Amino acid sequence: MxxxxxxxxxxxxxxxxxxxxxxxxxxxxxxxxxxxxxxxxxxxxxxxxxxxxxxxxxxxxxxxxxxxxxxxxxxxxxxxxxxxxxxxxxxxxxxxxxxxxxxxxxxxxxxxxxxxxxxxxxxxxxxxxxxxxxxxxxxxxxxxxxxxxxxxxxxxxxxxxxxxxxxxxxxxxxxxxxxxxxxxxxxxxxxxxxxxxxxxAPDRAGFLVNALLFPYLLSAVRMVDSGLATPEVVDQGMELGCAHPMGPLRLADLIGLDTTVSIAQAMYEETKETLYAPPPLLLRMVECGLLGKKSGRGFYTYA
CATH class of the missing domain: 3.40.50.720 (NAD(P)-binding Rossmann-like Domain)
Structure with missing residues (x-):
């Protein structure tokens, strides 16, 4: 509870x-x-x-x-x-x-x-x-x-x-x-x-907030990975269509894509629910050092 x-x-x-x-x-x-x-x-x-x-x-x-x-x-x-x-x-x-x-x-x-x-x-x-x-x-x-x-x-x-x-x-x-x-x-x-x-919050992987947030972030990554939309379009849709202050891919960049993978893997290992599994695109980006805002490049490029 x-x-x-x-x-x-x-x-x-x-x-x-x-x-x-x-x-x-x-x-x-x-x-x-x-x-x-x-x-x-x-x-x-x-x-x-x-x-x-x-x-x-x-x-x-x-x-x-x-x-x-x-x-x-x-x-x-x-x-x-x-x-x-x-x-x-x-x-x-x-x-x-x-x-x-x-x-x-x-x-x-x-x-x-x-x-x-x-x-x-x-x-x-x-x-x-x-x-x-x-x-x-x-x-x-x-x-x-x-x-x-x-x-x-x-x-x-x-x-x-x-x-x-x-x-x-x-x-x-x-x-x-x-x-x-x-x-x-x-x-x-x-x-x-x-x-x-x-x-x-309960002592379970992702606690409360991340257990709700991460399926959303990972779904946005899968949408880009499948070629259905660009990061810009996905983020614009959620910012302008759902009044989110930041789209899911910009948010993932802010969190850090390596941190996003670590949290997702911990939740997947505990629950075995596929909605928590990190998408291949996200894993490849982290392997290549594209960690988001802190590395200067993720789904977006930062000065």
Whole structure:
């Protein structure tokens, strides 16, 4: 059952004795990770970002600054807000430096083994027994990731949407192992502190939103693959005929075609439903490095 979780006031749902979440860790600073870092820092939290290398630090910090600069240019935040947010962010290449965090959100590539390795390490280094380990996965089983730890009751899915600072929805995904108190604290933080609308989604491949979205995206790819229409015509039809703000192929380019394949494959492997199977055209494009907007070329070409 899908449940809409209203936004409580900060601390309203905390269990007796549970710490308020002031110190947040984020593992990974790609597009999604950088957005999560920015969101938490703007909400007044101390954020430590664990990245894999000095180059990842440079690229991640640039993403965060560029997003904050856009916020200033559009009047969403002030220069003082930007400076304060940046002051709350620190970087490390050592997961051990997340030991004092009360909430750590993993946002590495959509690969179950890579995520499980991060979870196993976090389980060893986190000091607080109440610390929550969350994943931003958009398709993988939260329960399987939780089993990589000795604290599966403290593991939960917190699935943000891109762009994180702008889109208002977050899927909260508890597994059969997640403790009720973990759900409550996570919902309180995401809704009460970060100001997002939270829905409780099932721990199944694709959760709720992607389980609905991806058959639509893949159907659009199949239409192009079969020669029935060009990407431009498909997108124009959905934008002008159905009032979608972005057509399915532009959206796939924005998500990343490699990410689209990973999510589709995870859903297909769990359900064996053909509507989730990645079309051959999509697989070939990813093999050739045509990953969408982030690579400069996908169904469209980008400057």
């Amino acid at each position: 899908v449940e809409l979780v209203s936004g409580p006031k900060e601390g309203a749902g905390l269990d007796a004795g549970a710490e308020r979440i002031d110190r947040v860790g984020v593992v990974g600073c790609g597009t999604m990770g950088a957005g999560i870092v920015e969101l938490c820092a703007r909400a007044g939290r101390d954020v430590r970002v664990a990245v894999s290398s000095a180059d990842s630090h440079v690229r991640g910090a640039a993403r965060i600054r560029a997003s904050l600069d856009r916020g200033v240019a559009k009047g969403r935040i002030t220069e003082a807000d930007r400076a304060a947010a940046l002051d709350r962010i620190s970087f490390t290449t050592d997961l051990g430096e997340l030991a004092d965090r009360q909430l750590v959100i993993e946002s590495v590539r959509e690969d179950e083994q890579a995520k499980a390795e991060v979870f196993a390490t976090l389980d060893k280094v986190l000091v607080s027994k109440d610390a929550i380990i969350a994943t931003n996965t958009s398709s993988l089983s939260v329960a399987r990731l939780a089993r990589a730890t000795r604290r599966p009751g403290k593991v939960i899915g917190i699935h943000f949407f891109n762009p994180v600072p702008v889109l208002p929805l977050v899927e909260l995904v508890g597994s059969v192992l997640t403790e009720p108190g973990t759900r409550t604290r996570a919902a309180d933080f995401v809704a009460g502190v970060l100001g997002k609308t939270v829905i409780s």
